[in-house]
Amino acid sequence: xxxxxxxxxxxxxxxxxMIVILILPxxxxxxxxxxxxxxxxxxxxxxxxxxxxxxxSRKTYIKMIISTATYVLxxxxxxVVLGLVAAIMLNSLRFGADIYKTIFFLPVxxxxxxxxxxxxxxxxxxxxxxxxxxxxxxxxxxxxxxGFHWLxxxxxxxxxxxxxxxxxxxxxxxxxDKKTAIWTICFIGVWQAFGFNMVLYLxxxxxxxxxxxxxxxxxxxxxxxxxxxxxxxxxxxxxxxFVVTITTIRSFQVFDTIEILTKGGPAKTTYVMMxxxxxxxxxxxxxxxxxxxxxxxxxxxILLTFFQRYVIEKRVHY
Amino acid sequence: xxxxxxxxxxxSFGSTExxxxxxxxxxxxxxxxxxxxSGCGKSTLLKIIAGxxxxxxxxVIIDDKNVNSTRxxxxxxxxxxxxxxxxxxLTVRKNxxxxxxxxxxxxxERLPLIxxxxxxxxxxxxxxxxxxxxTSETLKITELLDRKPGQLSGGQRxxxxxxxxxVREPVAFLMDEPLSNLDAALRVHMRSELSELHNSLKTTFIxxxxxxxxxLTMSTRMAVMIDGELLQLDTPSEVYNNPSSLRVAEFVGSPxxxxxxxxxxxxxxxxxxxxxxxxxxxxxxxxxLVAVRPxxxxxxxxxxxxxxxxxxxxxxxxxxxxxYHVQVDQSESKIIVRGSPQAGLISNGETxxxxxxxxxxxxxxxSGERIR
Numbered sequence: 001x002x003x004x005x006x007x008x009x010x011x012x013x014x015x016x017x018m019i020v021i022l023i024l025p026x027x028x029x030x031x032x033x034x035x036x037x038x039x040x041x042x043x044x045x046x047x048x049x050x051x052x053x054x055x056x057s058r059k060t061y062i063k064m065i066i067s068t069a070t071y072v073l074x075x076x077x078x079x080v081v082l083g084l085v086a087a088i089m090l091n092s093l094r095f096g097a098d099i100y101k102t103i104f105f106l107p108v109x110x111x112x113x114x115x116x117x118x119x120x121x122x123x124x125x126x127x128x129x130x131x132x133x134x135x136x137x138x139x140x141x142x143x144x145x146x147g148f149h150w151l152x153x154x155x156x157x158x159x160x161x162x163x164x165x166x167x168x169x170x171x172x173x174x175x176x177d178k179k180t181a182i183w184t185i186c187f188i189g190v191w192q193a194f195g196f197n198m199v200l201y202l203x204x205x206x207x208x209x210x211x212x213x214x215x216x217x218x219x220x221x222x223x224x225x226x227x228x229x230x231x232x233x234x235x236x237x238x239x240x241x242f243v244v245t246i247t248t249i250r251s252f253q254v255f256d257t258i259e260i261l262t263k264g265g266p267a268k269t270t271y272v273m274m275x276x277x278x279x280x281x282x283x284x285x286x287x288x289x290x291x292x293x294x295x296x297x298x299x300x301x302i303l304l305t306f307f308q309r310y311v312i313e314k315r316v317h318y
Numbered sequence: 319x320x321x322x323x324x325x326x327x328x329x330s331f332g333s334t335e336x337x338x339x340x341x342x343x344x345x346x347x348x349x350x351x352x353x354x355x356s357g358c359g360k361s362t363l364l365k366i367i368a369g370x371x372x373x374x375x376x377x378v379i380i381d382d383k384n385v386n387s388t389r390x391x392x393x394x395x396x397x398x399x400x401x402x403x404x405x406x407x408l409t410v411r412k413n414x415x416x417x418x419x420x421x422x423x424x425x426x427e428r429l430p431l432i433x434x435x436x437x438x439x440x441x442x443x444x445x446x447x448x449x450x451x452x453t454s455e456t457l458k459i460t461e462l463l464d465r466k467p468g469q470l471s472g473g474q475r476x477x478x479x480x481x482x483x484x485v486r487e488p489v490a491f492l493m494d495e496p497l498s499n500l501d502a503a504l505r506v507h508m509r510s511e512l513s514e515l516h517n518s519l520k521t522t523f524i525x526x527x528x529x530x531x532x533x534l535t536m537s538t539r540m541a542v543m544i545d546g547e548l549l550q551l552d553t554p555s556e557v558y559n560n561p562s563s564l565r566v567a568e569f570v571g572s573p574x575x576x577x578x579x580x581x582x583x584x585x586x587x588x589x590x591x592x593x594x595x596x597x598x599x600x601x602x603x604x605x606x607l608v609a610v611r612p613x614x615x616x617x618x619x620x621x622x623x624x625x626x627x628x629x630x631x632x633x634x635x636x637x638x639x640x641x642y643h644v645q646v647d648q649s650e651s652k653i654i655v656r657g658s659p660q661a662g663l664i665s666n667g668e669t670x671x672x673x674x675x676x677x678x679x680x681x682x683x684x685s686g687e688r689i690r
Contacts, residue, residue, distance in 0.1 A: 214370050215403035217390045219482070220420035230416065234407040 033292035051292035063268040072251040075189040083197025104195040116260040123174040138165035178267040204239030237316035320490045320522030327376035349523040353533035354543035396483035397492040404467040411463040490522035564686040573654045580608040591626040612656040614678035625673035
């Protein structure tokens, strides 16, 4: 029997392209991470795991891991839950839903770069509208509401608002303060991501058959919560899996807000992985360290994907 | 008890009127079918009974209690949906348990972890397990209990949906075209099973279908609905043999009933296709329609019988019966005649003499009302 070899000829261009463009760079980064190579150098030496040892011993890189983890662990759950809540609320609207959809989706459509500049002005410690809004509210209703004076256990002298007012308008410095910077960045991350999650959830919600809700009602599921538990949440399983995966990967990749607003500071509290790679490999031209961070970054993403593939997917009904 | 009264129900979606002043009286333990062509409002009516849809006006009274403002889950009815609407992420067992748990467990007992520590839950769980097992035995789905709906065939899903409706003892079962997603053989089989189930449960069944064969075979009474109106409510044989209007006569019966234009003379005698009916009718109209079912038309060779001539244009052989589509004149529409296979096949294009059975011919006004 004659075997044609023609199929190899059809396949090899694609395979070679795939190797050169997709697989080789990753192995190259892996290789470089074990050297002291810098871009432009004519030679390099193998340094073993030195780059990795630096990463896990130096404070800067510990801070990098902490800020990245904080960002991911805040932005993912909050933006997913907010997206779901917004989608369910919009889905129950009879009219006006399109307007809300557009408004919530605006941050997704707008370039984060432009938005980040807007946020920079808004959050400026002395010139920003947030702090001037707070400063003008001293002693008024704003102080009462935002200072939580309406809660029985908050005394009106000791609330953060009153203290700030008393200390010559000492309101948070937001992005310039190492206590608040990462939380402010997280807030912007949620603001940016939840509209996208909402749109994905809206698509998921429309695909749930109406009859299932009718069946739940006939079976005695009376409260909205029971119906949500019995029908909505399980039926949204695949959507949730997708939303969580996408949001996690995007959160790991957060870069533009950091680059514009904080440059990783103050005191490296917002020094996330993507920014670290950029700073080391591009700005300081220490390619080998940049490669090592990249490898750790890829390992995180791969671990996450495996977790999703083998743990969560088993619990999701399709 | 399972009596349901509907009083002057009106329902419209926007400007489309779906149900017009519909009243219906369903007795305890009967198998009532709501039958009508698609879009006649029968499913909407069922949803109004269930409480899933709110009527614009009129009353729904279940067991002598007005339930207009009672929500669906409190009406104690069970429903089988056309798409079965099983919870796809739960096993058949969990699907059957759901209505029991939602009704019998208190809020605390339903909580995921804490619920396990409430002592009363254990007993309830036992009784729920027993009920689920009993129901699954009745429906012969015990070995399917641990599968998910996606792993079941159409017929098995249908049984599971039936099981979910049956586990608790509702006032009445509402079924929305439950057999329409099954293949023909299974549908015929399930017809008899549903009838048996009704006989053993003795609960009120309200069954919506567009298939008049299902209505004729299963129901104790059938309600024929067309365009949002209830045209006739009677036993299947009465609806078939004695329809109240031409629309009912045309909807019930397959193949469709044949109609002929007829002239009525002043003494009440009726003549159509050159044949004079033996009976006389009491009416003032001069023109009317005579309707004769295909089985009441006979292909005859006897030249003494009053008959008309027609040409066979198409033959439908169903094995037990043969239906001939015949053309009377160029102008007339086609007529369907039942012939028996024993009489031998008549080929297309042959001219035959057709004689109607006088006793079975029905007379209708041109507007559709029956003349008796």
